[in-house]
Amino acid sequence: MTTNYRLKRLNTGRDYIADNYQTPISLSDIAKCSYMSPYHFLRVFKDTYGETPNEFLIRLRLQQAKKMLITENYSVSEVCERVGYSSLGSFSSLFLKQVGVAPTAYRRKLWALSGEAYCFPAQAIPACFAFKFIGKLAK
Known part of the structure; x- marks a missing residue:
């Protein structure tokens, strides 16, 4: 259950990036919409998708x-x-x-x-x- 919840939050962050790619985006903004700290979001995003949010x-x-x-x-x-x-x-x-x-x-x-x-x-x-x-x- 925790994994599904974490994946939903990661997908929210990934969707935020996709919806706002034309504007300047900070890691803090993305992490905030995913309800995670920036460092934790970065680490979990990289582990899950194989690339950093910036990549x-x-x-x-x-x-x-x-x-x-x-x-x-x-x-x-x-x-x-x-x-x-x-x-x-x-x-x-x-x-x-x-x-x-x-x-x-x-x-x-x-x-x-x-x-x-x-x-x-x-x-x-x-x-x-x-x-x-x-x-x-x-x-």
Whole structure:
């Protein structure tokens, strides 16, 4: 019973991150909504999900950024702001480190695969090929 209760509180914290990823979030805010101390929340979150709340936040923000870069006509600066980063340099460096290519190159290469502007060719190119293609861009 304690485990289910703890998992519900962790899920509340994880949902809080997912709902507020566009804004600055502190560990204290997340832990408070989960009714845990920040240190305890961090430790239990890492044990349960295999990543820290900050790693989860970064992964979520970058997933959203990748989606926006290939499906929207926002500038990289606008994407950066919309996913919760205030510094374009930090966003670009993190994107390059995590994805393997700069945001602009990521967008340019994937748009080049499509005949339609601002549209990732999901119907025409299998995801496994697209991911393999992105992997080659990183090299």
